[in-house]
Amino acid sequence: MLIVMQPNATDEDVRSVVAKLKSIGAEAHVSKGKFRTVVGAIGDDTEIATLPLEALDGVERVIPVLKPYKIVAKEAQDGLTIVEIGTAKIGGEHFAVVAGPCAVENREQTLTSAKAVAASGATILRGEAFKPRTSPYAFQGLGKEALEIMKDASRDTGLPFVAEVLDARDVELVAEYADALRVGARNMQNFTLLSEVGKQHKPVILKRGMNSTIEEWLLAAEYIAKEGNESIVLCERGIRTYEPATRFTLDISAVPVLRQLTHLPIIVDPSHAAGRSYAVGPLARAAIAVGADGVMIDVHPCPEEALCDGAQAILPHEFERLMGELRQIARVMGRVIG
Numbered sequence: 001m002l003i004v005m006q007p008n009a010t011d012e013d014v015r016s017v018v019a020k021l022k023s024i025g026a027e028a029h030v031s032k033g034k035f036r037t038v039v040g041a042i043g044d045d046t047e048i049a050t051l052p053l054e055a056l057d058g059v060e061r062v063i064p065v066l067k068p069y070k071i072v073a074k075e076a077q078d079g080l081t082i083v084e085i086g087t088a089k090i091g092g093e094h095f096a097v098v099a100g101p102c103a104v105e106n107r108e109q110t111l112t113s114a115k116a117v118a119a120s121g122a123t124i125l126r127g128e129a130f131k132p133r134t135s136p137y138a139f140q141g142l143g144k145e146a147l148e149i150m151k152d153a154s155r156d157t158g159l160p161f162v163a164e165v166l167d168a169r170d171v172e173l174v175a176e177y178a179d180a181l182r183v184g185a186r187n188m189q190n191f192t193l194l195s196e197v198g199k200q201h202k203p204v205i206l207k208r209g210m211n212s213t214i215e216e217w218l219l220a221a222e223y224i225a226k227e228g229n230e231s232i233v234l235c236e237r238g239i240r241t242y243e244p245a246t247r248f249t250l251d252i253s254a255v256p257v258l259r260q261l262t263h264l265p266i267i268v269d270p271s272h273a274a275g276r277s278y279a280v281g282p283l284a285r286a287a288i289a290v291g292a293d294g295v296m297i298d299v300h301p302c303p304e305e306a307l308c309d310g311a312q313a314i315l316p317h318e319f320e321r322l323m324g325e326l327r328q329i330a331r332v333m334g335r336v337i338g
């Protein structure tokens with residue numbers, strides 16, 4: 001931690017900063033420049049971070065030197081993490097394709113979508129039981145019944161499935177059925193939920209909050225990892241910007257940025273980012289080309305009748321064509337799908 005003093009800070013101000021650091025056993029190195037004094041704090045970073053240094057007289061700025069997250073930081077281990085969801089691997093050379101309807105609406109719609117995406121080579125199924133909807137009057141999901149339908153879809157196709165958990169009280173229920181849990185964008189900073197999913201033993205797909213920075217997202221992942229669950233996949237799904245042409249703005253640069261910061265695998269959800277089916281294929285191709293470890297795609301047999309997110313769902317035959325394109329790019333990128 002570096003404590004930069006104001007140009008007019010007095011020697012007494014500097015002495016107070018040093019005393020504050022020493023009070024918790026940290027060391028202080030004072031460097032006096034021509035215009036300013038900087039105090040370098042050496043010691044337990046998390047403990048130093050609890051000191052209200054910015055509130056002391058004469059302090060202009062406190063600059064952390066180390067990253068605030070530890071377990072998920074790239075330096076925490078040699079090499080990248082490969083997360084296993086049932087039979088599917090995500091990370092390293094393994095590129096995952098998560099696909100299926102946004103929501104489980106009924107058995108037929110779910111099984112049709114699941115069989116179609118499996119036949120085209122998807123590696124993991126999606127289909128939600130609990131839906132976070134902006135309006136309380138919108139379809140909220142079928143709950144446990146949907147998890148049972150997804151279990152059948154998984155058995156019929158031989159593919160594992162991921163399901164969103166909306167509420168800390170449902171973590172056990174969803175974990176009992178699903179092969180992986182997903183924490184959605186609106187819950188990325190629901191710290192109770194993050195800790196609960198960290199205590200169970202299924203992998204977690206953590207979506208980026210639509211208003212969250214990459215650092216906040218990694219700190220959310222740290223909440224999960226801190227409880228002992230390090231099987232975490234980060235999912236970029238678009239952030240809110242001033243551009244209304246798409247539902248969100250896919251932050252494609254988050255992928256290479258995260259690659260510098262974390263060993264966790266990174267996937268991209270072009271469907272929720274674009275909100276429009278025509279943009280899903282181009283963004284999915286961009287995701288694999290930019291180095292993502294997977295994509296998550298909404299596929300619906302009849303988007304015009306979907307109870308949720310129909311405008312962004314692609315048809316099974318469009319998904320099949322996209323899989324062919326992804327396989328070609330995968331070869332160039334040294335990746336294998338499935």
Ligand code: PEP
Nearest residue numbers: 102184185186207237272
């Ligand atoms: C979803 O994937 O179904 C979903 C609700 O996404 P997000 O949390 O990114 O909005």
Ligand code: MN
Nearest residue numbers: 102272308309
């Ligand atoms: Mn959706």
